[in-house]
Amino acid sequence: MRFRSASASVLLEHAIKVEFSGRIALVSSFGSESATLLxxxxxxxxxxxxxxxxxxxxxxxxxxxxxxxxTKLGLTNVINVLPEGDAVSARDGDGNLWKTDPDGCCTLRKVEPLTEVLSEFDAWITGRKQFHGGGRMHLPAFEATQTHIKVNPLIRWSKDAVTNYVENHELPPHPLVTQGYPSIGCWPCTHPVADDSDVRAGRWRGAAKTECGIHDIKE
Ligand code: SF4
Incomplete structure (x- = not known):
């Protein structure tokens, strides 16, 4: 494989400037580890x-x-993607769907809006890493779905590597990290965890759910 041992920068440069030029987007939650990839x-x-x-x-x-x-990174094309208004009214009128049907809530508020916006692109970049555990442990750097290529440039980065990168480049931390949130999503489904817990242990705490579903998008 041509990019098996390539650095994240080399891999990203090839994806952004050559292979998928003008047809690739980064999907970011602006969470605890997002600054590195951004x-x-x-x-x-x-x-x-x-x-x-x-x-x-x-x-x-x-x-x-x-x-x-x-502001710090000079990003000029951040696209704010909202769930579709009529669908929210019809399926989550009181805003509490996350309590009764978190999969349905993620579908409404994440999967469907992302599916729509990704129709404009051929590839997207994710910040997933193997040390997150679960299904992420065996992911490759380039991943093909039915309709897109997913680029995972940080997939082999360790937690220490991410920390070192942030320090070396003086990137600001997410303000909730020091309050015990190593992974940060929506407020109803994200909880602080003990220092020695898995990174994503505070996500959908107490539920079998471990992913929001955006990485299962097929079309
Ligand atoms: S993470 Fe929670 S609040 Fe956010 S979309 Fe999913 S179920 Fe809803």
Whole structure:
């Protein structure tokens, strides 16, 4: 495989400038580890489309962190993707669907909006890493779905490598990290965890659910 041992920068440069030029987007949650990938991408092309799924359930700290990173990194094409208004009214009128049907809530607020916006692209970049565990442990750097190529440039990065990168480039931390949130999503489904817990242990705590479903998009 040509890119088996390539660095994240080399892999991203090839994907953004050559293989999928003008047809690739980065999907970012602006969560606890997002600054690293956003910085790497901004060094190659600060105008790359950055898709943010605005579920309307984000922590206020995530929204302020997003604004801070966008300014610091000079990102010029952040796309705020909202769930479709009529669908929210019909399926989650009281905003509490996450309590009774978290899979349905993620479908409404993440999967469907992302599916729609990704129809404009051939490839997307994710920040998934093998040390997150679960189904992420055996992912390759390039992944083909029925309709898109997913690029996972940080897949082999360790937690220490991410920490070192952030420190070396003086990137600001998400304000909730120091409050015990190593992985950050929507506020109803994200909880602080003990220091020695798995990174994603605070996501959908107490439920069998471990992923929101955006990585299962087929078409
Ligand atoms: S993470 Fe929780 S609040 Fe956010 S879309 Fe999924 S179920 Fe809904």
């Amino acid at each position: 910085h790497l991408v901004s060094e190659i092309d600060p105008a790359i489309p950055v898709i943010f799924l605005d579920t309307q359930k984000h922590f206020a700290q995530t929204l302020s962190y997003r604004a801070k990173l966008v």
